Amino acid sequence: MAEWSDSTRSPSWLRVPLCTLLLLLAPLLLGAAQGVHNVSRRTFELDYSQDRFLKDGLPFRYISGSIHYFRIPRFYWEDRLLKMKMAGLNAIQMYVPWNFHEPQPGQYEFSGDHDVEYFIHLAHELGLLVILRPGPYICAEWDMGGLPAWLLEKESIVLRSSDPGELLVAVDKWLTVLLPKMKPLLYQNGGPIITVQVENEYGSYFTCDYDYLRFLAHRFRYHLGNDVLLFTTDGANEKYLQCGTLQGLYATVDFGAVKNVTEAFLIQRKFEPKGPLINSEFYTGWLDHWGEPHSTVKTELVAASLYDLLARGASVNLYMFIGGTNFAYWNGANTPYAAQPTSYDYDAPLSEAGDLTEKYFALRNVIQKFKEVPKGPIPPSTPKFAYGKVALRKFKTVTEALDILCPNGPVKSRYPLKFIQVKQYFGYVLYRTTLPRDCNDSVPIFSSSIDGVHDRAYVSVDGVPQGVLERNRVLVLNIQGKAGAVLDILVENMGRVNYGKHINDFKGLVSNMTLNSTVLTNWTIFPLDTEAAVRSHLGGWEAHDDGRHDGHVTFSSSNFTLPTFYVGSFSIPSGIPDLPQDTFIQFPGWTKGQVWINGFNLGRYWPKQGPQVTLFVPRHILTTSAPNNITVLELELAPCSDRTTELCAVEFVDRPVIGRSLANRIPGWSDEDPWLNPL
Numbered sequence: 001m002a003e004w005s006d007s008t009r010s011p012s013w014l015r016v017p018l019c020t021l022l023l024l025l026a027p028l029l030l031g032a033a034q035g036v037h038n039v040s041r042r043t044f045e046l047d048y049s050q051d052r053f054l055k056d057g058l059p060f061r062y063i064s065g066s067i068h069y070f071r072i073p074r075f076y077w078e079d080r081l082l083k084m085k086m087a088g089l090n091a092i093q094m095y096v097p098w099n100f101h102e103p104q105p106g107q108y109e110f111s112g113d114h115d116v117e118y119f120i121h122l123a124h125e126l127g128l129l130v131i132l133r134p135g136p137y138i139c140a141e142w143d144m145g146g147l148p149a150w151l152l153e154k155e156s157i158v159l160r161s162s163d164p165g166e167l168l169v170a171v172d173k174w175l176t177v178l179l180p181k182m183k184p185l186l187y188q189n190g191g192p193i194i195t196v197q198v199e200n201e202y203g204s205y206f207t208c209d210y211d212y213l214r215f216l217a218h219r220f221r222y223h224l225g226n227d228v229l230l231f232t233t234d235g236a237n238e239k240y241l242q243c244g245t246l247q248g249l250y251a252t253v254d255f256g257a258v259k260n261v262t263e264a265f266l267i268q269r270k271f272e273p274k275g276p277l278i279n280s281e282f283y284t285g286w287l288d289h290w291g292e293p294h295s296t297v298k299t300e301l302v303a304a305s306l307y308d309l310l311a312r313g314a315s316v317n318l319y320m321f322i323g324g325t326n327f328a329y330w331n332g333a334n335t336p337y338a339a340q341p342t343s344y345d346y347d348a349p350l351s352e353a354g355d356l357t358e359k360y361f362a363l364r365n366v367i368q369k370f371k372e373v374p375k376g377p378i379p380p381s382t383p384k385f386a387y388g389k390v391a392l393r394k395f396k397t398v399t400e401a402l403d404i405l406c407p408n409g410p411v412k413s414r415y416p417l418k419f420i421q422v423k424q425y426f427g428y429v430l431y432r433t434t435l436p437r438d439c440n441d442s443v444p445i446f447s448s449s450i451d452g453v454h455d456r457a458y459v460s461v462d463g464v465p466q467g468v469l470e471r472n473r474v475l476v477l478n479i480q481g482k483a484g485a486v487l488d489i490l491v492e493n494m495g496r497v498n499y500g501k502h503i504n505d506f507k508g509l510v511s512n513m514t515l516n517s518t519v520l521t522n523w524t525i526f527p528l529d530t531e532a533a534v535r536s537h538l539g540g541w542e543a544h545d546d547g548r549h550d551g552h553v554t555f556s557s558s559n560f561t562l563p564t565f566y567v568g569s570f571s572i573p574s575g576i577p578d579l580p581q582d583t584f585i586q587f588p589g590w591t592k593g594q595v596w597i598n599g600f601n602l603g604r605y606w607p608k609q610g611p612q613v614t615l616f617v618p619r620h621i622l623t624t625s626a627p628n629n630i631t632v633l634e635l636e637l638a639p640c641s642d643r644t645t646e647l648c649a650v651e652f653v654d655r656p657v658i659g660r661s662l663a664n665r666i667p668g669w670s671d672e673d674p675w676l677n678p679l
Contacts, residue, residue, distance in 0.1 A: 565633055
């Protein structure tokens with residue numbers, strides 16, 4: 001299917017010549033003038049008498065799959081959607097992350113990879129219905145559950161509540177922008193959207209504020225009309241549905257393959273005695289965290305449970321059918337603080353890179369026992385290419401590039417300021433002060449309150465690395481230096497909490513820093529605009545001359561070097577057919593950092609922590625017409641330090657490395673585990 005040239009795709013009837021369109025509409029216009037209603041009205045509604053949906057008056061049930069357009073490049077939307085259709089799905093389920101579309105207050109992004117209307121039109125053209133989940137909170141293992149970080153500028157704000165302050169004003173303004181875009185796409189209006197979820201798993205949140213749900217329901221009705229079918233989703237636990245449901249919103253449940261299906265639907269029946277049985281999130285896999293094994297759920301278990309659901313006549317949405325990628329800084333985190341990695345593979349039927357898996361074909365075989373699946377070839381997995389090793393060279397440390405990374409200059413403050421207080425929503429902030437006394441005997445530096453570093457801080461004194469402070473893990477660090485020495489603390493936002501009562505996750509030095517018993521003051525704070533700096537090639541790619549030309553970096557006796565940018569490039573021959581192709585990048589000998597290719601932020605790497613070792617590189621960001629530029633920000637220790645004889649190189653391979661299995665742990669999960677239903 002050819003792509004449109006414009007950013008929004010119009011329905012096919014808008015592309016018919018005007019004269020032809022008038023001829024086609026003439027009988028309808030004449031019939032209307034004569035009072036004749038000969039056009040069937042599109043309807044999608046609940047049939048309580050028969051416990052089912054009715055679509056245009058006929059019995060219907062959906063077999064859907066979750067796909068996040070914001071985790072997949074627009075370049076690949078059609079490929080992924082077509083593979084979902086060929087698996088036998090008749091619908092997709094999709095979130096809309098508020099922060100993805102309104103990154104700054106009043107600044108909206110709806111083009112390119114943000115073009116949600118185009119994505120829905122594309123699903124419609126492929127014959128897929130749409131289950132819309134516009135939030136405003138979505139969870140989804142996405143930064144702050146989709147809520148924009150700028151809401152935290154009012155520190156006392158109570159998120160997901162009827163807080164009379166700025167929250168409802170901001171929510172209302174956002175819904176006034178988004179929902180009118182969705183209204184023409186409703187099924188009743190000729191589009192594919194059959195149902196719309198209000199909020200998301202609200203019963204799992206501590207506020208239990210029915211006024212908030214009523215406010216949302218009212219605004220959804222106001223913008224979408226009274227005919228739209230609104231619903232809620234909560235974990236299959238009675239206490240969740242008590243706070244997550246509201247009269248007038250159809251209550252559904254979510255649960256995975258390890259849950260007793262009969263027991264789960266009995267919970268739904270307590271709140272919806274009649275109507276269709278619905279599992280809105282049937283988990284095909286599970287989420288990952290840095291430092292834990294890769295989560296998997298056995299294919300046989302998922303297939304057997306799906307068969308059970310469909311045999312009961314239930315409608316079901318498979319979460320996820322394809323996970324995708326947390327590019328840039330979009331990953332979320334759980335509590336106790338554990339950040340999710342760049343990959344959102346989820347052990348789904350389609351892999352992170354959109355590849356067909358054994359699970360895909362197993363679930364397709366189950367689905368075709370209950371409905372006809374489309375005939376014809378299934379789009380194949382995309383080819384991958386191993387471009388090999390690419391040498392990188394040291395370019396500049398973060399401190400050497402401060403004039404480029406912070407072009408507007410620093411902020412002065414007696415005490416540390418949070419990220420939000422200096423209008424920094426993602427990435428990094430450098431905090432600088434001086435030592436008030438000699439620290440010759442390894443004096444401890446720590447936060448004045450427990451866990452005051454959010455989330456990871458790289459500490460140096462006069463350019464000598466001292467070590468890392470880490471949220472929940474490393475709370476005290478011994479440092480050395482003379483009185484008056486420059487103390488630099490580079491703080492990394494590792495992703496905001498996306499689930500639970502701690503989603504108001506402030507970043508930076510969130511409390512004072514103490515050197516032994518002395519509170520440190522007089523801070524110079526540098527918010528770093530890494531994206532603009534990388535796009536400008538950090539002010540030019542002439543190598544920084546530090547008097548050494550062997551690629552080494554300043555090194556202390558610890559296992560750390562200063563946070564440093566490394567650059568390199570590689571060319572892809574233009575004469576070879578079908579290049580460029582997708583690939584995966586890995587970091588042999590590197591520790592932790594961020595990587596960009598041609599200015600595109602691929603995300604975080606942390607191979608020593610795992611489980612993710614490679615990062616997915618979609619082919620649309622690569623080029624054969626010019627060298628492909630690679631920028632790496634290594635935060636801790638590169639392979640070409642004084643401690644090693646290795647070169648600084650990254651490697652492009654044709655297979656992903658995500659990690660080992662967690663499958664043996666899944667049967668032991670408890671229903672009370674707060675991570676069991678976080679999505």
